[in-house]
Amino acid sequence: MTAQAAALLAALRQCLGAEQVLCDGDLSAYEIDRRRRYHGRALAVLRPGSTDEVAQVLRLAAAHGVAVVTQGGNTGLVGGSVPDASGAQLLLSLQRLNRVRRLDAANLTLTVEAGCILQAAQEAAASADLLLPLSLAAEGSCTVGGNLATNAGGVQVLRYGNARELCLGLEVVTPHGEIWDGLRGLRKDNTGYDLRDLYIGSEGTLGVITAAVLRLYPQPRAVLTALATCATLEDCLNLLQRAQARSGATLTAFEVMNAQSLALVQQHFAAAALPSMPAAPWTVLLEVSDARNEQHAATLLESLLADAVAAGLIDDALVAQSLTQSRTFWRLRETIPLAQAADGLNIKHDIALPVSRIPAFVVQADAAVQAQCPGARSVNFGHLGDGNLHYNVMAPAGVAPAEFLVANEDAVNRRVYDLVNAHGGSISAEHGIGVLKRDELLRHQSPVALALMQRIKAALDPQGLMNPQRLL
Ligand SMILES: Cc1cc2nc3c(=O)[nH]c(=O)nc-3n(C[C@H](O)[C@H](O)[C@H](O)COP(=O)(O)OP(=O)(O)OC[C@H]3O[C@@H](n4cnc5c(N)ncnc54)[C@H](O)[C@@H]3O)c2cc1C
Structure with a gap:
């Protein structure tokens, strides 16, 4: 270790206490990413x-x-x-910055620190009979700061918007160590450049989000969930249109899952599979959240499904009869990423498209992938209601996933992302850019947009010390 690094660590120990500056022992929980693709080494974990x-x-x-x-x-x-593998970067963990600072029920806002686990923030809102609608499968371990830094989406974007729409104010520490207190719970505030919007989605490259004011909603009186099977993705889209026309803002989730994704759940997590639901090319999970009562919600959902059966859009449907059954339906959907992980590495695409283009995109992308690697398996699922598809490509049966990834990732990405572009879509819907998509961003973002982003980065972080080599 250089003398300069030793002096820095000594100063950090003085400021945080020696026990909060971790240099030795097993730090893999901080140094290896969730998918185990990136293995770094930190100078210290703070x-x-x-x-x-x-x-x-x-x-x-x-x-x-x-x-x-x-x-x-x-x-x-x-x-x-x-961190990267240099051993020279500090890893700043916000896990201890996890307090709920204020719940203002009359203003429908919750102020939490950035390290607050999303589920804890949801529970704080629920304790006042209010709803924090940001919801994703990682909610038991992701943090509000991470949600905002990546502008996370999740399963209720269709009704409530993504993390950006659910954030009214931020507290941020700049790369120079200044504290910007923008923790205002205002729905209207036209006082110049919107710094809050700048930091949301900036992936830690412009500063550190330390707290946020989140927007809450009244708890719906009834939430009903249903599964329906469709022969084609066009049918799913037609069902979505009907559901939106009938239910308006009552429709809070509309997810699709292809047969391959449910087969993976069956293979790796049989307890989460639903034997009562016949296998079909596509399964839709839809949810309505009703401000009136259960009876109103049930009538709405059942008549929607009955009409869709009569119109030949769906083959089978199952309405959850209890909260427990509803959770079972959601578990099926939420287990897909876990089942994919259990199957080994795959080529992931978290993409956004105009909803109307998704069926054509999938047909063309499947053909392009087969041309590149015959026998590859497409695992398609996602938030059809808001145009976000997880279009993932797995190795053909019998081929080692890691070898498949190394041999095909670049070529498959190119084909898939070129099609995304051709359909007016985005190469990142909700996961962000990070390291994984940094080079793709250069290909797909306009030169003017990239130049503006570089200038913002240089103005706010002139030394380039915040999450270097990420995003840009
Ligand atoms: C099973 C599973 C399901 C998922 N489902 C979804 C989904 O439906 N929708 C979705 O959008 N994402 C999803 N994700 C991705 C992930 O959970 C989200 O991106 C989440 O918002 C990241 O939060 P985190 O606290 O774990 O952030 P981290 O992974 O720790 O960090 C993510 C990025 O944000 C930066 N960052 C973190 N905290 C701060 C902060 N306080 N200030 C500044 N920068 C910060 C980091 O530097 C990094 O660039 C899923 C992940 C898993 C494993």
Whole structure:
């Protein structure tokens, strides 16, 4: 270790306490990403317990010219939350910055620190009979700061929007160690450039989010979930249109899963599979959240499904008869990423498209993938209601997943992302750019947009110390 690094660590121990500056022992939980694709090594893992401590850390890092990688729950899927392999970067974990600061029921807002686990924030809202609608399968371990830094989506974007729409204010520590207190719970605030929107989705490259004011909603009086099977993706789309026309804002989720994704669940997590649901090319999970009562919700959902059967759009449907059964339906959907992980590495695409283009895209992408690697298996699932598809490509049966990934990832990505572009879509719907998609962003983002982003980065982080080599 250089004398300069030793001096920095000594100063950090003084400011955080020696026990919150981790250099030895097993640090793999911080240094390896969730998909185990990126294995880094940190100069130290820092665990500040307050915004002031975060500010002191960033001031010290700036003075020593040392890079800082911020981490929340380390559930990100694009390699942005772990240090590189140099052993020279500080890993700033926000796990201890996890307090609920304020619940303002009359203003429908919740102020939490960035390291607060999403599920804990949801529970804080529920304790006042309010709803924090941000919801994703990683909610038991991801943090509010990570959600905002990646502008996370999840399963209720259709009705409530993504993390950006659910955030009214932020507290941020800049790369120079200044604290910007923008924790205002306002729905209207036209006072110049929107710094909040700048930091949301910036993936830790412009500063550290330390707290946020989140927007809450009244709890719906009834939430009903159903599964329906469709022969084609066009039928799923038609069902979505009917559901939107009938239910309006009552429709809170509309997810699709192809047969391959459910077969994986059956193979790796048989307990989460649903034997009562016949296998079909596509299965839809839809949910309505009703402000009136259960009877109203049931009538709405059952008549929608009956009409869709009569119109030949769906073959079978199952309405959850209890909260437990509804959870079972959701578990089926949420187990798909886990089943994929259990099957080995695969080529993932978290893409956004105009909803109307999704069926044509899938047909063309499947053909392009087969032309590139015959026998590859497409695992398609996602939030059809908001145009976000997880279009993932697995090795043909009998081929080792890791070898398949190395041999085909670049070529498959190119074919898939070129099609995404041709359909007016985005190469990242909700997971962000991180390291994984950094080079693709160069190909797909307009030169003017990239130049503006570079200028913003240079203005706010002139030393380039915040999450270097991520996003840009
Ligand atoms: C099973 C599973 C399901 C998922 N489902 C979804 C889904 O439906 N929708 C979705 O959008 N994502 C999903 N994800 C991805 C992931 O959970 C989200 O991206 C989540 O928002 C990341 O939160 P985190 O606290 O784990 O952040 P991390 O993984 O720790 O960090 C993610 C990025 O944010 C930065 N960051 C973290 N905290 C801060 C902070 N306080 N200030 C500044 N920068 C920060 C990091 O540097 C990194 O670049 C899923 C992941 C898993 C494993």
